[in-house]
Amino acid sequence: MTETPLLDVRNLTIDLPRGADRPHAVQDLTFTLEPGEILCVVGESGSGKSMTAHAVMGLLPKAVKVSSGEIRHQGTDVFSLPERDQRALRGGRIAMIFQEPMTALNPLMRVGDQIDEVLRYHTTLDRAARRARVVELLASVGLPEPDHLRRSYPFRLSGGQRQRVMIAMALAVEPDILIADEPTTALDVTTQKQILELIQDIQAKRRMGVMFITHDFGVVAEIAHRVAVMQRGRIVEIGTAEDVLNRPQHPYTRQLIAAVPHLIEHREDFTRARQPVLTAEKVCKTFHLGGGFFTPGRKVVAGDDLSLTIHQGETVGLVGESGSGKSTLGRSIVGLIKPDSGKILFEGVDLLSLSRPAFRPYRRHVQMVFQDPYASLNPRHTVGDIITQGPVAFGEDRHKALDKAKALLKLVGLDASAAERFPHEFSGGQRQRISIARALALEPKLLIADEPVSALDVSVQAQVLDLLEDLRHRLNLSMLFITHDLRIAAQICDTIAVMQKGRIVEIGPAKEVFGNPQHAYTRTLLDAIPGKGWTIPEDVVPVTRRSAALRNSA
Amino acid sequence: MTAAAITPARKGSGFWSAFARNKGAVIGLAFLTLVILMAAFADVLYPASPWDMTAMPFQPPLSEDALLGSDTLGRDIAAGIAHGARVSLLIGLTSTAVAVLIGVFLGAVSGFYGGRVDDLVMRFTELFQTIPNFVLAVVLVAIFTPSLTSIVLAIAIVSWPPLARLARGEFMSLRSREFVHAAVTTGQSNMTIIWRQILPNSLSPIIVSASLMVATAILLESSLSFLGLGDPNLMSWGYMVGAARTVIRQAWWMSFFPGIAILLTVLALNLVGEGLNDALNPKLARKGRS
Numbered sequence: 001m002t003e004t005p006l007l008d009v010r011n012l013t014i015d016l017p018r019g020a021d022r023p024h025a026v027q028d029l030t031f032t033l034e035p036g037e038i039l040c041v042v043g044e045s046g047s048g049k050s051m052t053a054h055a056v057m058g059l060l061p062k063a064v065k066v067s068s069g070e071i072r073h074q075g076t077d078v079f080s081l082p083e084r085d086q087r088a089l090r091g092g093r094i095a096m097i098f099q100e101p102m103t104a105l106n107p108l109m110r111v112g113d114q115i116d117e118v119l120r121y122h123t124t125l126d127r128a129a130r131r132a133r134v135v136e137l138l139a140s141v142g143l144p145e146p147d148h149l150r151r152s153y154p155f156r157l158s159g160g161q162r163q164r165v166m167i168a169m170a171l172a173v174e175p176d177i178l179i180a181d182e183p184t185t186a187l188d189v190t191t192q193k194q195i196l197e198l199i200q201d202i203q204a205k206r207r208m209g210v211m212f213i214t215h216d217f218g219v220v221a222e223i224a225h226r227v228a229v230m231q232r233g234r235i236v237e238i239g240t241a242e243d244v245l246n247r248p249q250h251p252y253t254r255q256l257i258a259a260v261p262h263l264i265e266h267r268e269d270f271t272r273a274r275q276p277v278l279t280a281e282k283v284c285k286t287f288h289l290g291g292g293f294f295t296p297g298r299k300v301v302a303g304d305d306l307s308l309t310i311h312q313g314e315t316v317g318l319v320g321e322s323g324s325g326k327s328t329l330g331r332s333i334v335g336l337i338k339p340d341s342g343k344i345l346f347e348g349v350d351l352l353s354l355s356r357p358a359f360r361p362y363r364r365h366v367q368m369v370f371q372d373p374y375a376s377l378n379p380r381h382t383v384g385d386i387i388t389q390g391p392v393a394f395g396e397d398r399h400k401a402l403d404k405a406k407a408l409l410k411l412v413g414l415d416a417s418a419a420e421r422f423p424h425e426f427s428g429g430q431r432q433r434i435s436i437a438r439a440l441a442l443e444p445k446l447l448i449a450d451e452p453v454s455a456l457d458v459s460v461q462a463q464v465l466d467l468l469e470d471l472r473h474r475l476n477l478s479m480l481f482i483t484h485d486l487r488i489a490a491q492i493c494d495t496i497a498v499m500q501k502g503r504i505v506e507i508g509p510a511k512e513v514f515g516n517p518q519h520a521y522t523r524t525l526l527d528a529i530p531g532k533g534w535t536i537p538e539d540v541v542p543v544t545r546r547s548a549a550l551r552n553s554a
Numbered sequence: 555m556t557a558a559a560i561t562p563a564r565k566g567s568g569f570w571s572a573f574a575r576n577k578g579a580v581i582g583l584a585f586l587t588l589v590i591l592m593a594a595f596a597d598v599l600y601p602a603s604p605w606d607m608t609a610m611p612f613q614p615p616l617s618e619d620a621l622l623g624s625d626t627l628g629r630d631i632a633a634g635i636a637h638g639a640r641v642s643l644l645i646g647l648t649s650t651a652v653a654v655l656i657g658v659f660l661g662a663v664s665g666f667y668g669g670r671v672d673d674l675v676m677r678f679t680e681l682f683q684t685i686p687n688f689v690l691a692v693v694l695v696a697i698f699t700p701s702l703t704s705i706v707l708a709i710a711i712v713s714w715p716p717l718a719r720l721a722r723g724e725f726m727s728l729r730s731r732e733f734v735h736a737a738v739t740t741g742q743s744n745m746t747i748i749w750r751q752i753l754p755n756s757l758s759p760i761i762v763s764a765s766l767m768v769a770t771a772i773l774l775e776s777s778l779s780f781l782g783l784g785d786p787n788l789m790s791w792g793y794m795v796g797a798a799r800t801v802i803r804q805a806w807w808m809s810f811f812p813g814i815a816i817l818l819t820v821l822a823l824n825l826v827g828e829g830l831n832d833a834l835n836p837k838l839a840r841k842g843r844s
Contacts, residue, residue: 334739363741376732380754389750390740435736442740 004075005032006177006209007056007094012069014051014060025051025064026233033177036207038200040220040241042256043230044457049213052230053179056211057096058086073177092122095170099182101162105154111165112138112150115172122173137168142198160191167198171206178203179211184219188321189484193528196223215458217260218487218531221245229253246537258540259462260531261487270494270509275347276309277446277478278333278366283307283342285328285502301502302328303339308497308507310446315472315479317493317510319486319525325502326482330448333480334368335359346446364394367439371451373431377423383409383434384419390442401441408437412467429460433467440471447472447479453488465492486529490514498522572833579829582822589819593639600633604789608633615807623807625798631808634789635815641790642819645706646772652710653771654717654764658753661721666729666748676722679715687712691774695783702785705778709771720763724756758834765830769823776816791816 012029016022026048033039041049054060056071056078071078073093078086098104106114112134119130138146141164154162163183170178180199184192200223203210214220220227224241229250237250248254285303302325310316318326331337333344335351344351346362354362370376377386387405392398406416412433423431432452439447449468453461469492472479483489489496489510496513498506498521506519517523526532574580592599602608607628608619615623615631622631664675682690694708728734729752737751778784779792780799791812798808 336735336738360741363739366739368736368739370732370736372732376736378733378737378751378755381750389737389742389746393740393742393746438736438740 005072006035006074007033007211008072008075009052009056010070010072012052012055012071013067014048014055015065015067017063022232024067024233026055026230029069029233029235031228031235031238033209033211035176035209036203037225038203038210038212038223040224040227041211041213041230042215042217042220042227044215044256044459046232047230048233049230050181051233053096053181053211053213056094056179058090059096088122091118092173093175094177094179095173095175096179096181097163097166097170097183099185101159101166101186104166105162107154110151110153111157115165115169118169118172133172137172138165140171140202141165141168142194143168158191159187160195163187163191163195164198167195167202171202174206175208177209177211179213181213182215183212185214185216189486189530190321190524190528192219192530196530199223216530217245217257217458218529218534221531221534229256245534248537248540254540256458257536259459260536261458261461261465261485261491270311270314272311272314276311276345277314277347278310278480279343279345280306280308280329280333281343281345283329283332283339283344285325285332285337285339301325303332303342304502306342306502306504308504310478310480312445312478313472313476314495315481315493317489317496318480318482318499319484319489319496320499321484321525323501324499326484326499327450328502329499330368330450330480330482333446334366334448335363336368364390364442365445366448367442367444367446368448368450369432369435369439369452372455373428373435374455376435377431379423381422382419383421383423383426386423386434387419387438387441390438394442405437405441408440409434411440411471412437413463427460428456429464432456432460432464436464436467436471440475445478447477448482449479450482451484452481454484461488468492486514486525498525569833573829576825576829576832578825579832582825582829585818585822586826589639589815589822590643592636593643596633596636596640600630600636602633604633604637605629612805614805615811622811623805625794625808626801626805631794631811634794635791635812637789638791638794638812638815639819641785641788642772642775642816645702645709645775646768646823649706649709649713649771649775650764650767652706653714653767654760656710657714657717658721658760660714661718661723662725662748662753664718665722665725666744666752668726668729672722675718679718682712683715685712688774688777691778692781692783695778700778700783700785702788705775705783705785708778709774712774713767713770717760717763717767720759721756724759725752728752728755762827762831762834765827766824769820769827772816772820772823 009029009031013027014025016025029052031039041052043049051060051064055066060066066079073089078089081089105111115134115137116130119125119133123130125133134150135146138149143149143161143164154165157165178199183199184195187195196219199210199212202208212223220241226239227241227244228235228238229244229252230236231252237244237248237253244253245257248257283303283306287300287302289298289300306325306329308316318329320326328337332339339352342352346365349362351359351362384402384405387408388398388401391401391404402419406419409416409418414430414433414437418426418434423434426434452468453464456464465488468479471477481489481493493510496508496510497504498513498519500521506513506517506522513522514526517526608630609617609624609628611624611626611628613620613624613628615621617623620630620632622635624630625634660675660679664672691708691712694711695704698704698708734747734751737747742751775784775790776792776795779790780796782796784790784793794812795809795816798805802809
């Protein structure tokens with residue numbers, strides 16, 4: 001690596017508009033990207049990693065300006081070039097793939113035509129040649145029947161296939177730099193694995209420089225040659241993957257790595273009480289989508305003969321990829337969805353056979369924590385109102401309920417004064433704590449947590465998981481924990497149920513499911529966990545992972 | 555982002571600065587305030603009934619006893635406009651209020667419960683949407699004899715369907731939000747959920763379209779009065795235009811001033827509505843506005 005670097009970013013500073021939470025999106029950024037190298041840029045949301053990529057691509061929003069520094073592409077300063085040449089460079093030499101394959105493709109154009117469009121602008125090939133090239137590109141990213149697929153519209157493709165099309169489009173002009181902005185974050189873990197392999201494969205074949213932006217250290221461990229860690233607009237640590245992952249120097253890097261959920265073995269065996277709190281028996285649910293007077297709708301089987309039990313104090317993890325029906329089961333238990341058949345027994349009473357009024361008393365025993373902390377709190381109510389609405393609906397006195405809400409806020413690690421404020425004044429992690437307090441206000445016996453941490457940054461994720469773990473011990477709660485991330489499930493669950501296409505394919509104690517998986521699908525899932533070959537260095541993991549806030553309130 | 559999409563949770567200063575950014579809206583609001591003041595103080599400004607013949611007939615504007623001229627019977631045009639403002643605003647506001655009540659109620663029920671209820675309510679709404687508004691209003695007023703109540707009801711009955719559709723859409727999308735699911739799981743009743751959880755979050759677009767509906771209602775009332783279907787005891791702008799149309803070539807001012815009053819008031823209401831839209835629906839606010 002002695003030649004001039006492909007990309008050389010020097011002292012790059014990007015200003016944010018006035019009124020933002022900090023003056024610079026990125027400050028004094030210096031890094032290089034060599035040919036044939038994968039540079040992972042890691043950081044939490046708001047760290048400026050995407051801004052950096054967008055600056056290189058000239059995609060910065062209008063209000064945001066590069067105030068100083070330079071970006072050199074093979075020695076030429078990009079900003080000194082005229083607009084036209086900058087565009088040619090960005091389309092032709094540097095390509096980018098985005099996080100959301102669902103929105104990055106034009107839904108009204110056939111995918112082949114979208115790739116063809118790129119070729120038309122950047123090459124002099126004629127129609128027939130372009131067509132051959134499109135087919136070749138689609139084949140090179142591992143898409144089946146490229147000649148047929150070329151004529152499909154994006155909505156016919158799965159998320160992984162769309163991401164492959166995006167990559168094919170990026171490769172169309174043989175770029176020497178590929179910028180990938182969280183390209184696998186929206187994908188299922190098995191698809192993620194395939195896409196990561198594809199990127200690695202293409203990168204090695206073409207000796208491209210890849211700038212890979214991610215928040216997941218597992219992915220970093222999987223593909224990175226070098227790693228840059230960003231915090232609040234600055235690179236705090238940069239070095240080879242080997243060094244950063246195994247001998248992190250900067251406290252922030254250490255903190256991030258410590259927060260990475262990992263498969264831990266030392267969870268004690270769970271001893272079951274005699275009676276289960278909840279038993280689901282042969283629950284079935286089929287959704288009928290679309291359809292009209294003449295066309296029958298599509299059928300989606302979200303639950304097929306689902307059975308599981310949850311005992312007092314037990315945490316059952318429901319893992320599986322998107323569309324496997326895990327949320328459907330969770331929502332059936334809290335009564336948001338009515339299954340087609342089967343039984344859901346809560347302490348021996350079949351909830352599904354109850355009428356609405358008869359079901360109501362059971363609601364308080366089964367509570368739910370939702371996935372999106374931004375959508376699950378009513379923006380027009382104060383936090384105090386949000387937490388007390390449940391108890392008040394069950395006839396509790398408002399003042400008493402408010403006192404209890406304040407105590408609960410302390411229990412989840414927030415200040416009691418939070419009760420008077422509105423949800424928008426809180427961060428994602430804090431909102432999720434409020435959401436947990438709301439669920440606990442009814443003193444439930446069973447908590448359904450539907451992907452409660454998947455919208456949060458890793459360090460916040462770890463805190464919320466610690467909180468849930470702590471609460472369930474303190475309150476002797478039973479919990480159904482729904483997640484797509486096996487690492488998190490391994491960390492928090494006693495029992496694991498693996499779901500695939502509406503069926504539970506394997507269920508058992510966490511130790512056995514992870515240590516000795518029986519079903520092929522479980523093995524596939526385990527195999528797809530990013531960074532499984534990497535063990536988090538011992539000295540980074542703190543002795544207890546309890547957050548400070550919890551200790552104070554205890 | 556998501557939080558902002560549900561309209562700002564804080565009102566007050568944020569709301570006003572967003573509203574004031576739209577210059578047209580501020581001008582509209584100022585003019586509207588003027589009209590409201592004129593309506594409120596009509597009795598002080600022109601103590602005599604607007605039906606009284608206070609001047610010589612056919613006085614042009616700026617004559618001694620009639621600032622904006624007098625009509626064919628010697629009634630003061632300015633007095634008519636001041637008192638007519640009352641009728642226009644009263645009818646505009648009350649009929650909109652009634653339309654909002656009907657529309658939001660039906661829309662909320664339809665959007666919240668969905669399924670059969672939704673089908674039923676929406677077919678009922680479509681029934682009203684297929685009949686031309688103005689014709690239906692004319693027929694209703696004609697059947698029930700023109701009076702303030704019948705006019706208000708007629709206008710309300712022809713204008714609620716768009717509001718019902720709007721409220722239905724809002725309720726449908728909010729119904730599937732997680733905070734509504736959370737309200738269901740914490741055992742809140744359907745009434746509480748509709749009233750406390752969903753309605754406050756769906757108000758902004760409803761307020762915006764209601765403000766625009768006041769303008770349409772004023773136009774409808776004017777048109778009805780123009781056709782002679784106004785309340786015979788109340789002086790209204792539409793009546794003044796209608797009565798003066800036969801002499802429009804000899805005495806332009808008789809129809810011109812009430813016409814201008816209608817135009818400016820409706821324009822002001824539209825500007826205010828647009829400003830409200832910018833302030834309450836920041837996501838939909840048009841870009842590039844200074």
